[in-house]
Amino acid sequence: MIDHSNREDFLNAIAEKAGRPRHQLQDHPFEPLNDLPETTLSGHSQDELEAIAKKNSEAVHVTFETTNKAGLADALNAYIEHDAPKTLILPTTDQYDDYGLRDWTKTVAPKPMYWTPGKGRDFNLKQAAAADVAIGFADYLLAESGTITIATTPGQGRGFHFLPTHYLAIVKKSNILPRSRQAMDRYDAAIKAGELQTSNINFITGPSNSGDIEMTLVVGVHGPLDMTYLVVEDM
Amino acid sequence: MTISTSDKPFLERVKESEQDKFMQASVAKSQDAQWDKREASRKELGNWPQWRDLGEQIRQHVIKYLPDYLEEFSDNIEKRGGHVYFAKTDKEAAAYITNLAKEKQAHKIVKSKSMVTTEINLDKELLKIPGTQLMETDLAEFILQEDDWAEPTHIVFPALAKNRDQVKEIFDKLGYEGDNDPEHLARFAREYLRRYFLQADFGITGCNFAIADSGLINLVTNEGNADLTMAIPKTQVVVMGMERIVPSLKEAETLDNMLSRSAVGQKLTSYCSFSGKQVEGEADGPEDFHVVIVDNGRSNALGTPFEPVLQCIRCGACLNVCPVYRHIGGHGYGSIYPGPIGAVLSPVLDGYEKFGDLPFASSLCAACTETCPVRIPLHRLLIKHREVMMDKLKMDHSFSDKIMKMVGVGTSAPVLFNMALDMDHPMMGVLSTKDQGSVENEYNSGRIKQTGMMPKLARGWTDVRDLPRPPKKNENFRHWFKQHKAALEAQKHD
Incomplete structure (x- = not known):
């Protein structure tokens, strides 16, 4: 049993200062006065959303590529050849079967390292930090802001998205959503239903950047120096 | 209480700031650039007044039921296996974190940008622990740290008053051998900090929004250092002002959209993360997760006309439109919270004796009120401060009264x-x-x-x-x- 005396003391004190009794919330839950988060940018077809996503992704310095399931392995090889990396990291996931990439993982060069469940913090972080390129799977792509969203899993950890130098995210066209609200609705429901057990959800909008020195935009600070989104159009 | 950044009297600080022509030019350039970006991003979103209504409603609602939301949040943090500590004062907060660092035998501490940790004087307390190293990892905070812990001048752009030559000079001492190009300077900081990051065993972050119904922390950043601070060390401490709470992930998402546009004119910043204690099976993220919820004078606003100041989401838009801030910059205010929000908040947190001048450092043009995404009536609160000071503090206004009568x-x-x-x-x-x-x-x-x-x-x-x-x-x-x-x-x- 956790001792809550520190908490109770604190909360009683602020309730007293506010002049409002505690435990009133259950009768007054939050009800938003408008539905702008849901309705903004609504009513677009998947083709239109893809076009909006492309425009907004490129505006945040993302390379936006498209392919289909049959061409996915070739598209990835072309991406890797472009940067000629010495090291590559991939997630551990069943999604390779879904995307038809199982064979590709056996032939791709350089030979990939994997973010590996059960191998612990140091092993995985060291690998990710040593990776020139990371290729991962995003859950959704948000058209309005050019954002990919990813929930952390045992096979694709937090550091996977931040430590490598170059980063590519694969995402299905059917998972392009209008805005952050639609993604959040899905995550919120999945967490509450117990379907998603994660400690972390990342909304990533282009490569890291900073304007801290004389307001000059520098792309690539702590996170990857560049980002590519690869949309699989027939999935 | 260490929100104060100077012992000098207000007028002396203002005079000094007026001499700093580089700072004035930087602030003017930043205000103008931010104006264009911010207004364009709000226009593109559309229905901005209605978004402001929603932002205001969310913030007013959580302030009204603050104890209930804090209780719910704290329960959910504990359900996820984390720990919550409620600190009434800066000293209590700093002592809890310092003791934890000692207990964990922290050697290398990493921090990501957080105003509230500056407020509670945390860095200096942690550095007193023998054998402990501390690193600010936000680029601007890193520059200030290496410049002998210089004070921040803006809540979003803390190193706004430093030019590229000054930054190069600071980095030269760390072994930098390149030119003054901001990109080269940033690359050097990346490599320098990366080495440190990979050895870090104790991470400290702030919190943009704490999500009551899921026990997650929402951080909104551009550089990626906060996410590394949440990924690499085994122990993470989140320090948050007690008002930074939202009901659910949905309201966090709404406010992230408004914050990003208002602070930097982006639709979303590079990284918006919703994060908590490591879940079983995951390799990184904190195994030991602590949240320190800080009052430190915020409750002085509760139940008073100043309560709306707690709606603030720290976007800094009011600084970016303020004609007074444009001339005197952050240091002129003498508080880590400068600009219109600082002129309202600093006296609430730390009294009129120290910050009674600030409500008068305003032309009452109301540009701050007009731009605030959550509709804090900033200029009205400045006038209210003046009234309270005159009346409650029984300042001698007999001469003014006679003149006004005449x-x-x-x-x-x-x-x-x-x-x-x-x-x-x-x-x-x-x-x-x-x-x-x-x-x-x-x-x-x-x-x-x-x-x-x-x-x-x-x-x-x-x-x-x-x-x-x-x-x-x-x-x-x-x-x-x-x-x-x-x-x-x-x-x-x-």
Whole structure:
């Protein structure tokens, strides 16, 4: 049993200062006065959303590529050849079967390292930090802001998205959503239903950047120096 | 309490800031650039006034039911296996974190940008622990740290007052050998900090929004250092002001959209993360997760007319539109919270004795109120501070009262008012000079010069600028209007 005396003391004190009794919330839950988060940018077809996503992704310095399931392995090889990396990291996931990439993982060069469940913090972080390129799977792509969203899993950890130098995210066209609200609705429901057990959800909008020195935009600070989104159009 | 950044009196700080021409140019450039980006991003979103209504509603609701939301949040953090500590003061908060660092035998601490950790003086307390190293990892905070812990000047752009040559000079001491190109400087910081990051065992972050119903922390950043701080160390401490709470992930998402647009004119910043204690099976993220919820004077606002200040989402938009901030920059305010929000918040947190000058450091133009994404009536709260100071603190205003009474009598009696109009021009003649009219000199009737002698009553004005001499009676507005009206009537009859 956790001792809550520190908490109770604190909360009683602020309730007293506010002049409002505690435990009133259950009768007054939050009800938003408008539905702008849901309705903004609504009513677009998947083709239109893809076009909006492309425009907004490129505006945040993302390379936006498209392919289909049959061409996915070739598209990835072309991406890797472009940067000629010495090291590559991939997630551990069943999604390779879904995307038809199982064979590709056996032939791709350089030979990939994997973010590996059960191998612990140091092993995985060291690998990710040593990776020139990371290729991962995003859950959704948000058209309005050019954002990919990813929930952390045992096979694709937090550091996977931040430590490598170059980063590519694969995402299905059917998972392009209008805005952050639609993604959040899905995550919120999945967490509450117990379907998603994660400690972390990342909304990533282009490569890291900073304007801290004389307001000059520098792309690539702590996170990857560049980002590519690869949309699989027939999935 | 360490929100104070200077022991010097207000006017001295302002004078010093006025000398800093680079800072003024930087602030002006940043305000202008941010204006364009912010307004464009809000326009593109559309329905901005209605978004502000929603932002205000969310923030007002959570402040109204703050104890209930904090209780729910704390329960959910514990359900996820984390720990929550409620700190009434800065000292309690810093002591909890310092003791935890000792207990964990932290060697290398990493921090990501957080105003509240500056507020509780955490860095200096942690550095007292023998064998402990500490690194600020936000690029701007890193620059300030390596510049002997210089004070921040903006809540979003803390190193705004440093130019690239100064940054290069600071980095040279760390072994940098390149030029003053911001990209090269940033690359050096990346490599320097990356080495440190990979050895870090204790991470400290702030919190943009704490999500009550899921026990997650929402951080909104551009560089990626906060996410590394949450990924690499085994222990993470989140320090949050007690008002940074939202009901659910949905309201966090709404406010992230408004914060990103208002702070930096982006639709979303590079990284918006929703994060908590490591879940079983995951390799990284904190195994030991602590949240420290800080009051430290915030509750002084509860139940008072200043309660709306707790709605603040720390976007800094009010700083970016403020004409006073444009001239005196962050250091002029003498608080880690500068600008209009700082002028309202600092006296709430730390009293009028230290920050009583700040509510007067405003032209009351209301640009801050107009831009605030959550509709905090900032300029009205500044006026309220002035009222409270005069009344509650029983400041001596008997002289002002008498003067205002005399003005009241004079302006409400036509005989006296007309007499004053007859007399003001000749009476002010002794103190005035009349120069040739020009673009700079629009004082057609003469002026009392800034440096001239003036009775105490108008000193506040003539200490800093010229006071126009009132016009002659037959040149004043009423006289002109009468003649103009008569001339128009005459024209009609012709």
